[in-house]
Amino acid sequence: MTRPIQAIIHPAALVNNLLVARQAAPTAKLMSVVKANGYGHGLLRVARALEESDGFAVLSVDEAVRMREAGFTQPILLLEGVFHSGELSIVSELGLSIVVHCVEQIEMLKRAWSPVKLNVFLKLNTGMNRLGFAPESFPSALAALQACAIVGQITLMTHFATADEAAGVGEQLARFKGLTQHCTLPQSLANSAACLRYPETHGDWVRPGIMLYGASPIATQRAADLGLESAMSLVSEIISIQNVKAGAPVGYGGTYRAERDMRIGIVACGYADGYPRHAETGTPILVMGQRTRTLGRVSMDMLAVDLGDLPDAGVACPVTMWGVGLPVEEVARAAGTISYELLCARAERVPVVEG
Ligand SMILES: *Cc1c(COP(=O)(O)O)cnc(C)c1O
Numbered sequence: 001m002t003r004p005i006q007a008i009i010h011p012a013a014l015v016n017n018l019l020v021a022r023q024a025a026p027t028a029k030l031m032s033v034v035k036a037n038g039y040g041h042g043l044l045r046v047a048r049a050l051e052e053s054d055g056f057a058v059l060s061v062d063e064a065v066r067m068r069e070a071g072f073t074q075p076i077l078l079l080e081g082v083f084h085s086g087e088l089s090i091v092s093e094l095g096l097s098i099v100v101h102c103v104e105q106i107e108m109l110k111r112a113w114s115p116v117k118l119n120v121f122l123k124l125n126t127g128m129n130r131l132g133f134a135p136e137s138f139p140s141a142l143a144a145l146q147a148c149a150i151v152g153q154i155t156l157m158t159h160f161a162t163a164d165e166a167a168g169v170g171e172q173l174a175r176f177k178g179l180t181q182h183c184t185l186p187q188s189l190a191n192s193a194a195c196l197r198y199p200e201t202h203g204d205w206v207r208p209g210i211m212l213y214g215a216s217p218i219a220t221q222r223a224a225d226l227g228l229e230s231a232m233s234l235v236s237e238i239i240s241i242q243n244v245k246a247g248a249p250v251g252y253g254g255t256y257r258a259e260r261d262m263r264i265g266i267v268a269c270g271y272a273d274g275y276p277r278h279a280e281t282g283t284p285i286l287v288m289g290q291r292t293r294t295l296g297r298v299s300m301d302m303l304a305v306d307l308g309d310l311p312d313a314g315v316a317c318p319v320t321m322w323g324v325g326l327p328v329e330e331v332a333r334a335a336g337t338i339s340y341e342l343l344c345a346r347a348e349r350v351p352v353v354e355g
Contacts, residue, residue, distance in 0.1 A: 250296040
């Protein structure tokens with residue numbers, strides 16, 4: 001018998017979520033962000049479901065190569081550009097678009113040769129202070145790029161630090177507008193949260209990521225209320241039942257003690273599968289579609305669940321860690337993290353099926 005854990009990917013949900021993004025930003029072209037192996041869902045599987053996208057964004061040349069080899073002809077943007085000049089020949093060969101966020105990358109473009117012009121997304125740092133040109137160096141960066149023989153279309157780009165929070169995008173957007181007001185170049189600003197919350201950021205290209213996978217990018221709004229559907233269900237089964245006496249410890253460290261005589265289910269899923277070890281006692285989980293809670297510490301390969309309200313649950317009963325019926329955001333919150341981390345953390349050993 002193989003271990004019963006699986007990640008079920010729902011292509012129909014990806015298609016639905018792409019439509020939600022389109023409806024939110026109807027005037028913009030849509031660049032689906034499929035970095036980190038499609039947020040853990042599988043790069044090509046996701047790209048196929050999202051084939052109606054106007055473009056894709058990835059992190060590495062490697063991912064872009066796989067997509068071109070699979071036949072995707074849309075623009076593909078490298079979100080951090082090239083890491084060394086040696087990558088520019090493949091960028092040229094595959095017709096990739098590249099972010100340019102620092103002077104070193106401009107120097108590489110000045111020295112490079114390409115038979116075709118390269119499309120560039122010039123990244124401005126409007127306040128996140130991670131990547132991008134500071135406002136004062138923007139004019140010279142733009143001029144340098146425009147003087148580069150191999151640079152074709154230039155798109156102006158920035159990324160928001162708090163589009164999903166109360167602070168919003170106001171300050172960063174104002175800075176971006178101030179810098180670019182006399183430019184007619186295309187613009188790209190919006191991640192998922194900005195797509196949904198701030199139409200004024202839509203510009204020419206939106207860059208949704210997390211919403212395509214069915215998780216809400218906004219803490220105060222549930223995915224379902226936004227019309228989003230889970231694209232991944234992490235499922236497994238109960239592999240053992242324990243009847244424990246009141247006061248008995250459960251799991252490593254004995255951090256949980258049975259509040260009464262209890263029936264406990266042991267599930268084939270642990271932190272080596274990508275389930276968060278920091279999920280505390282009480283983290284929501286579904287057994288036979290019914291909501292219950294985890295108990296004690298998560299082990300490497302197993303976790304414990306409360307079967308108090310599930311007298312019929314036994315070995316081989318289905319368990320959903322997150323996905324259809326249980327938003328991944330809820331599990332993330334109980335583990336002190338965000339949905340992005342849980343989705344990306346799916347371990348290699350968890351087989352993926354479509355359904
Ligand atoms: C990851 C990423 C996105 C997508 O962000 P979500 O919050 O997942 O929508 C957009 N733009 C850039 C530059 C990114 O790195």
